[in-house]
Amino acid sequence: MDPRSEVLLRQADLFSGNLLLAGLQPDDLLGQLPEATGWSWHAGDHQRLQARFAGRCTFGVEPPTTAFEAAVLFLPKSRELTDYLLNALAARLPGGLLYLVGEKRAGVERAARQLAPFGEARKLDSARHCQLWQVRVENSPPVPDLQALAQHFQLERPDGSLQIVSLPGVFSHGRLDRGTELLLDQLGGLPTGRLLDFGCGAGIIGASLKKRYPDSEVVLLDVDAFAVESSRMTLAANDLEAEVIAGDGIDAAPDGCSAIISNPPFHQGVHTHYEASETLLQRAASHIRPGGELRLVANAFLKYPPLIETHLGPCETLINADGFRIYRAKRG
Numbered sequence: 001m002d003p004r005s006e007v008l009l010r011q012a013d014l015f016s017g018n019l020l021l022a023g024l025q026p027d028d029l030l031g032q033l034p035e036a037t038g039w040s041w042h043a044g045d046h047q048r049l050q051a052r053f054a055g056r057c058t059f060g061v062e063p064p065t066t067a068f069e070a071a072v073l074f075l076p077k078s079r080e081l082t083d084y085l086l087n088a089l090a091a092r093l094p095g096g097l098l099y100l101v102g103e104k105r106a107g108v109e110r111a112a113r114q115l116a117p118f119g120e121a122r123k124l125d126s127a128r129h130c131q132l133w134q135v136r137v138e139n140s141p142p143v144p145d146l147q148a149l150a151q152h153f154q155l156e157r158p159d160g161s162l163q164i165v166s167l168p169g170v171f172s173h174g175r176l177d178r179g180t181e182l183l184l185d186q187l188g189g190l191p192t193g194r195l196l197d198f199g200c201g202a203g204i205i206g207a208s209l210k211k212r213y214p215d216s217e218v219v220l221l222d223v224d225a226f227a228v229e230s231s232r233m234t235l236a237a238n239d240l241e242a243e244v245i246a247g248d249g250i251d252a253a254p255d256g257c258s259a260i261i262s263n264p265p266f267h268q269g270v271h272t273h274y275e276a277s278e279t280l281l282q283r284a285a286s287h288i289r290p291g292g293e294l295r296l297v298a299n300a301f302l303k304y305p306p307l308i309e310t311h312l313g314p315c316e317t318l319i320n321a322d323g324f325r326i327y328r329a330k331r332g
């Protein structure tokens with residue numbers, strides 16, 4: 001059980017009614033709170049919750065339209081995303097109770113200050129290195145306009161300019177990551193066909209690929225609903241067509257790719273996770289056609305080449321700059 005769920009269960013009488021759990025973890029909380037429903041923006045968590053509690057969890061960037069009497073937000077990583085989520089929930093709860101639960105090291109005490117515009121917040125519990133806060137929504141805000149919260153920036157590339165749109169919580173929100181920038185400079189000579197941008201974020205790599213290889217089919221994949229929505233917005237802003245998939249890990253990707261291009265995830269929340277990237281390296285070969293390739297950027301300290309060589313083939317370092325490496329490996 002996630003420690004934040006355990007903290008909620010210490011006050012289970014508060015949460016026995018028609019409650020929305022926003023950003024809940026794929027644990028047994030829905031089993032313990034039979035009247036509660038969930039809202040997740042993580043495709044993997046959502047899939048796991050659906051498998052156990054079919055029909056009790058929705059996926060997306062907006063709260064479900066069904067009625068709820070109170071809501072709990074599991075604190076996400078980004079401050080901007082927290083702000084959007086709290087406003088989206090408070091807008092649906094005039095006079096109702098809104099709760100925030102999070103780990104102390106994730107900054108829940110600071111995030112609790114974001115409850116102040118809605119009413120007087122109070123700390124209900126502190127346990128398992130987490131805190132639980134509550135506010136009665138005296139001042140219900142208008143429904144936030146997610147489009148208006150998007151950040152827009154322009155990239156000047158040799159093959160033209162690109163408009164990038166990113167939503168709160170998306171990797172490198174509102175700016176170009178240096179690793180991504182280095183990878184964009186190394187997109188030449190890819191085998192055409194089906195190109196996959198794995199872990200697409202705001203869709204910078206995928207949109208660049210479609211611009212550079214207009215005759216190729218481009219697929220963008222991310223686990224996060226806000227990233228998927230940002231990628232769709234980026235493609236639309238540039239009149240580019242590509243498929244965008246919400247999915248968890250490389251297993252959600254189509255087969256027969258001519259190339260997989262990625263700035264893969266290696267950090268998630270307050271805990272460090274390499275799992276999605278390691279699984280990508282282990283299983284990429286089964287999604288790449290013979291003669292196709294994997295091209296990715298990674299922090300130089302990450303020991304990816306041995307994994308790539310074990311599972312795909314000889315790994316070449318195209319460049320080594322600013323603490324990043326660009327790797328290329330072909331499937332024989």
Ligand SMILES: C[S@@+](CC[C@H](N)C(=O)[O-])C[C@H]1O[C@@H](n2cnc3c(N)ncnc32)[C@H](O)[C@@H]1O
Pocket residue numbers: 044171172177180198199200201202203204205221222223224227247248249250262263264265266276
């Ligand atoms: C380092 S960011 C790169 C984003 C974007 N490609 C760029 O370069 O700006 C990695 C991305 O992988 C996504 N991600 C994390 N875990 C994932 C998983 N299991 N499956 C698919 N995508 C995942 C994250 O949401 C994030 O958008």
